Amino acid sequence: MKRIFAKEHLCIGCRLCEVHCLVQHSKSKRIITAMTREKSHITPRVRVQESGQVTFALQCRHCERPRCLEACMTGAITRDPKTGIILHDADKCVGCWMCLMSCPVGAIQRGREGHVASKCDLCQGLDVPACVENCPNEALVFEERSR
Amino acid sequence: MNYLIVGNSAAAVGAIEAIRAADHDGRITLLAAEPDHTYSRPLISYLLAGKVAGERMSYRPADFYEAHGVEAHLGEEVARVDPAARAVTTAAGHRFEYDRLLLATGGKPFVPPIAGLDTGGVFTFTQWDDVRRIESHLAEHAVRDAVVLGGGMIGLKAAEALMARGLKVTIVELADRLLSTTLDAEAGAILVEALRCRDAAVCLQTTVDRVLSRGGMIQGVHLTNDFEIYCQMLVVAIGVVPNVAFLAGSGIATRRGIVVDERMRTSAEDVYAAGDVVEADDVLLGEKRPIPILPLAYRQGFVAGRNMAGLDECYHGGMAMNSIEICDVPTISIGRTTVCDNCSDEGCEVLVRRDAKQGIYKKVVLREGRMVGVILVGEIDNAGIFAGLIERQLNVEALKPLLLSSEFGLLSLDSEYRKHMVSGPGIEV
Ligand SMILES: Cc1cc2nc3c(=O)[nH]c(=O)nc-3n(C[C@H](O)[C@H](O)[C@H](O)COP(=O)(O)OP(=O)(O)OC[C@H]3O[C@@H](n4cnc5c(N)ncnc54)[C@H](O)[C@@H]3O)c2cc1C
Numbered sequence: 001m002k003r004i005f006a007k008e009h010l011c012i013g014c015r016l017c018e019v020h021c022l023v024q025h026s027k028s029k030r031i032i033t034a035m036t037r038e039k040s041h042i043t044p045r046v047r048v049q050e051s052g053q054v055t056f057a058l059q060c061r062h063c064e065r066p067r068c069l070e071a072c073m074t075g076a077i078t079r080d081p082k083t084g085i086i087l088h089d090a091d092k093c094v095g096c097w098m099c100l101m102s103c104p105v106g107a108i109q110r111g112r113e114g115h116v117a118s119k120c121d122l123c124q125g126l127d128v129p130a131c132v133e134n135c136p137n138e139a140l141v142f143e144e145r146s147r
Numbered sequence: 148m149n150y151l152i153v154g155n156s157a158a159a160v161g162a163i164e165a166i167r168a169a170d171h172d173g174r175i176t177l178l179a180a181e182p183d184h185t186y187s188r189p190l191i192s193y194l195l196a197g198k199v200a201g202e203r204m205s206y207r208p209a210d211f212y213e214a215h216g217v218e219a220h221l222g223e224e225v226a227r228v229d230p231a232a233r234a235v236t237t238a239a240g241h242r243f244e245y246d247r248l249l250l251a252t253g254g255k256p257f258v259p260p261i262a263g264l265d266t267g268g269v270f271t272f273t274q275w276d277d278v279r280r281i282e283s284h285l286a287e288h289a290v291r292d293a294v295v296l297g298g299g300m301i302g303l304k305a306a307e308a309l310m311a312r313g314l315k316v317t318i319v320e321l322a323d324r325l326l327s328t329t330l331d332a333e334a335g336a337i338l339v340e341a342l343r344c345r346d347a348a349v350c351l352q353t354t355v356d357r358v359l360s361r362g363g364m365i366q367g368v369h370l371t372n373d374f375e376i377y378c379q380m381l382v383v384a385i386g387v388v389p390n391v392a393f394l395a396g397s398g399i400a401t402r403r404g405i406v407v408d409e410r411m412r413t414s415a416e417d418v419y420a421a422g423d424v425v426e427a428d429d430v431l432l433g434e435k436r437p438i439p440i441l442p443l444a445y446r447q448g449f450v451a452g453r454n455m456a457g458l459d460e461c462y463h464g465g466m467a468m469n470s471i472e473i474c475d476v477p478t479i480s481i482g483r484t485t486v487c488d489n490c491s492d493e494g495c496e497v498l499v500r501r502d503a504k505q506g507i508y509k510k511v512v513l514r515e516g517r518m519v520g521v522i523l524v525g526e527i528d529n530a531g532i533f534a535g536l537i538e539r540q541l542n543v544e545a546l547k548p549l550l551l552s553s554e555f556g557l558l559s560l561d562s563e564y565r566k567h568m569v570s571g572p573g574i575e576v
Contacts, residue, residue, distance in 0.1 A: 005570060073190070075208075096470055100528070101530045101531055104534065105532065105569060106529035106530075106557055109528065
């Protein structure tokens with residue numbers, strides 16, 4: 001399956017990926033509305049990591065054997081049998097944070113959407129995830145790589 | 148291939164998902180003592196609290212058995228296993244044969260001998276049926292005060308649910324703190340404080356030695372410190388023990404739980420076991436013991452399922468970890484969190500960060516430069532990175548100044564490790 005990969009040396013830490021992720025997961029899907037009215041209750045699923053000169057964007061790795069899925073006690077985290085995408089159903093989630101405790105890269109967050117977890121869904125329905133599409137420096141790529 | 152699965156929870160589901168991914172044709176039959184569709188056991192406290200409705204209890208979608216080609220016999224309790232005949236017999240007298248058998252019968256509540264315990268209004272708290280029983284007790288009696296015996300995870304979850312139902316709850320715990328197997332004294336004290344703020348009472352270093360009742364109904368409990376607590380219900384939540392009674396006479400080896408090897412095989416041929424019922428490797432202790440948590444139940448079930456389906460996979464051991472939020476205070480503990488307390492061993496080091504104003508308490512336990520445990524209270528983000536460091540036993544000497552800061556994240560780690568984690572081995576970033 002295609003996954004998102006970050007190129008550390010190209011990332012300038014502009015955080016546009018976070019903005020576009022937020023917009024993509026907003027109701028309005030419009031940047032101004034999303035960033036003003038909706039921002040406080042949407043979590044960007046991608047987060048720019050920053051330390052000194054090094055920056056890169058991190059989101060769910062959609063692991064082959066996801067630790068979050070085995071830890072999810074409600075069944076909210078599933079693998080889409082067709083695409084392999086690791087999905088999170090906010091309606092089933094109760095915010096027990098077992099997934100957050102299990103993800104070895106720290107890609108799951110306590111969401112602003114309510115008392116629920118939040119993670120990347122690879123922008124289901126889009127050909128290219130919003131963070132990749134809108135990265136001005138091509139520091140994010142969406143491609144198939146053998147593991 | 149004729150697979151027989153005994154159990155209907157995390158370990159059983161893990162096995163079914165693994166078997167079906169590898170074998171589309173084999174016959175899978177499931178036997179479960181409980182009558183319900185596979186449901187999330189930890190959610191029973193949410194159900195009792197009224198935070199989750201019955202429909203949301205299911206651990207897998209309504210069509211799970213159908214979609215995975217599973218013939219499910221719910222409400223069919225296995226009473227006997229006969230490995231020589233490759234068959235099990237249920238309490239109802241039905242016989243099922245197998246080519247490969249999985250035992251995933253989980254745990255059952257440990258109930259200590261307490262005088263007068265056999266009376267109305269006394270409950271355990273591990274099953275959906277327990278919630279049903281408590282519900283009818285609450286409906287039929289005027290219940291204002293509840294005592295929860297046991298300040299571990301299940302006890303605290305039960306207490307919180309009963310508080311949400313408007314009861315005055317007293318938690319009685321024999322140890323000197325709450326969650327004594329996973330938290331240290333300081334973290335435990337934060338939870339006591341949070342509970343007391345919500346009007347719950349916590350009695351430590353004492354236990355119930357007598358249940359007081361009248362006309363077959365509980366009136367109160369007597370504690371070993373000679374206090375009496377007036378109550379109309381008692382929840383006994385001291386712990387769970389592997390559910391192995393039905394294996395008597397089967398010849399299948401058990402100690403504290405069913406003994407399994409790294410492929411989740413029991414001592415009997417073609418009989419596998421997984422989940423709360425087994426004792427498997429604890430990577431930090433280097434010995435076998437039951438670690439009754441859901442992630443390991445699922446993983447063990449999955450590994451068992453793959454081996455049952457003819458693939459070859461090893462279980463690399465697990466470690467204790469839990470995430471539990473009580474009275475809006477999130478806590479996570481991973482690994483061995485108290486080994487280095489009051490210890491003069493030179494290799495032991497404990498790093499602590501406290502921020503009482505923000506309600507943060509964080510502690511990392513190191514041995515010879517490697518993390519063996521962590522406690523996070525209030526600020527739990529990125530906890531999984533710690534889990535990865537502990538599990539891989541990486542040297543974190545260089546990271547020490549960063550470990551406890553709010554900024555600690557993937558970027559704090561060595562770039563090789565980071566790339567490996569993000570991309571998988573052998574891939575250029
Ligand atoms: C209130 C509560 C809260 C919890 N919270 C957490 C948490 O936050 N995090 C966490 O990691 N874990 C938690 N747990 C523990 C978690 O639920 C268990 O680790 C997990 O359910 C173990 O799964 P299992 O499949 O091994 O066994 P179980 O879930 O115990 O299931 C055993 C299955 O076997 C069936 N069975 C038993 N005996 C027989 C028999 N003789 N014949 C046929 N079928 C039989 C049962 O009906 C059941 O379907 C909690 C548990 C409780 C009770």
